[in-house]
Amino acid sequence: MMTTRFVTIAQTADIQPGELAAFEVECVRIAVANVAGRFFAIDDTCTHEQCSLATEGTLEGTVVTCGCHGAQFDVTTGAVLAPPAPEPVKAYPLHVDQGNLVVEV
Amino acid sequence: MPPTFVIVGASLAGGTAAATLRQEGFDGDIILIGEEAHLPYERPPLSKQYLRGEMSFAKALVRPSGFYEENRIDTRFGVAATRLDPADRKVDLATGESVHYDKLLIATGVRNRRPPIPGLHLQNVFDLRSVADADALRAEIRPGRKAVVIGMGFIGCEVAASLRQKGVDVVCIDPSPTPLFRVLGEQLGQVISTIQRDHGVETVFEDVVTRFEGDGRVERVITKRDRRIDCDFAVVGVGVEPVIEFVADSRVESSNGILVDEYCRTNVLDIYAAGDVANHYHPVVRKRLRVEHWQNAMQQGAAAARSMLGKAKPYDAVHWFWSDQYGINLQYAGFQQKWDQVVVRGNLDARNLIAFYLTHGRIDAVVALNRGKDVRRVMPLIKARATVDPRQLRDESVDLRSLIESRLSGAQI
Numbered sequence: 306m307m308t309t310r311f312v313t314i315a316q317t318a319d320i321q322p323g324e325l326a327a328f329e330v331e332c333v334r335i336a337v338a339n340v341a342g343r344f345f346a347i348d349d350t351c352t353h354e355q356c357s358l359a360t361e362g363t364l365e366g367t368v369v370t371c372g373c374h375g376a377q378f379d380v381t382t383g384a385v386l387a388p389p390a391p392e393p394v395k396a397y398p399l400h401v402d403q404g405n406l407v408v409e410v
Numbered sequence: 411m412p413p414t415f416v417i418v419g420a421s422l423a424g425g426t427a428a429a430t431l432r433q434e435g436f437d438g439d440i441i442l443i444g445e446e447a448h449l450p451y452e453r454p455p456l457s458k459q460y461l462r463g464e465m466s467f468a469k470a471l472v473r474p475s476g477f478y479e480e481n482r483i484d485t486r487f488g489v490a491a492t493r494l495d496p497a498d499r500k501v502d503l504a505t506g507e508s509v510h511y512d513k514l515l516i517a518t519g520v521r522n523r524r525p526p527i528p529g530l531h532l533q534n535v536f537d538l539r540s541v542a543d544a545d546a547l548r549a550e551i552r553p554g555r556k557a558v559v560i561g562m563g564f565i566g567c568e569v570a571a572s573l574r575q576k577g578v579d580v581v582c583i584d585p586s587p588t589p590l591f592r593v594l595g596e597q598l599g600q601v602i603s604t605i606q607r608d609h610g611v612e613t614v615f616e617d618v619v620t621r622f623e624g625d626g627r628v629e630r631v632i633t634k635r636d637r638r639i640d641c642d643f644a645v646v647g648v649g650v651e652p653v654i655e656f657v658a659d660s661r662v663e664s665s666n667g668i669l670v671d672e673y674c675r676t677n678v679l680d681i682y683a684a685g686d687v688a689n690h691y692h693p694v695v696r697k698r699l700r701v702e703h704w705q706n707a708m709q710q711g712a713a714a715a716r717s718m719l720g721k722a723k724p725y726d727a728v729h730w731f732w733s734d735q736y737g738i739n740l741q742y743a744g745f746q747q748k749w750d751q752v753v754v755r756g757n758l759d760a761r762n763l764i765a766f767y768l769t770h771g772r773i774d775a776v777v778a779l780n781r782g783k784d785v786r787r788v789m790p791l792i793k794a795r796a797t798v799d800p801r802q803l804r805d806e807s808v809d810l811r812s813l814i815e816s817r818l819s820g821a822q823i
Contacts, residue, residue, distance in 0.1 A: 344786040354734075370784030373739050374706065374732050388708070389452070391469065 326358035419517030420444025423685025423711035430715035447488030529622030553577030563590035674714035744775030
């Protein structure tokens, strides 16, 4: 049975607005985006060629562009906005609790 | 009668255009005609993952197989369009059939140049454009076999890398002093050359193939400087030519491709062109140019479709492409044919760098190795035709984003 777990992965101060950072949570790399003070969590691994979205990618508004081949995802939903990514990335619910970034995995 | 839009050429540009017409709400008939007997597919994997047997053909499709029927797109694959008659608004097909159009998009692409070298017809002398070409080449790949790659452009470099990764011995031949010499210049060309040699490729520069020899199938390649290179197969990648015979006796103007404006319109009303075949006016570069990039085929195909629907916006995307070789990610953005300065940020030896191609200090293009993030950050500067102090470009402590931000906050915009 799947159980939801709440994992504190970082503090809000760790990620500047317009930036992304990657965290490993239970063997999954999760990218957290700071969109003008709002935080979103998605899988960090691009579905095209497995590049790290946080390390290689750039964030403009809510759109992350993979640095390897230009695929774009919506960080709020994980949806593909531009190819060559064939599939969306998973989006994770994220809560801010007293400055802690808490991800549901 | 609902209008009929016909698309000649069913590759990335044509397939994307058909899909975009429906996305944008076009309710008329769409006929998509392609010479290859395949659903529209993307070609970048053919020299890389597909060639190495790491990816299925289905994954390369522009849209899934059911897409065209579901979207009422009438497809004619494996059928060449032979003649265009703008006066009667019809396209003749190789089957003898003619189809009427109200608007027409030409997306016929390019074909590989076949230089007049004796022995080119021998078995196992390959070139690479279609999935059929890739299948034929792939069947020859086995560890320990010997291949000669002729032409060190992007296709040649990628094929050489894929062959090495599969254990094939590779000799590359190019008339220039380095690979990609015309596009990247000597300094960056040398970096690519070193990458290839580090992976065991034997490189032969400033020499050309004069003859393929063999009894039925190629056994050796002879060069102008009298090199004799034994091989089991050869791959020729020496450039392309636009496929424009289809418009030959029409009034549609062509010169290095079909001539179109920034709205993908030809000189003939209701006829458009997009993708590799389109010699298009680019508002950023301020002249006509023709490129063979994945991104251009996709975005210009979509732009042409919107233009056909009367929703035209100037197509002014900064051209961009990538080339993966041995796990190194090369990206290029912009367009230039000559430059007066190359400024490098990063480390050539570590293959972690971005190089700026400048004319009078204006950034016309960049190439990056393993620095895609920087390419994204420079693209707005290229689009703005920005003139930037080379010291700032070279200095790693200067955030490239700050250069465009300072421009945008300046009074001139």
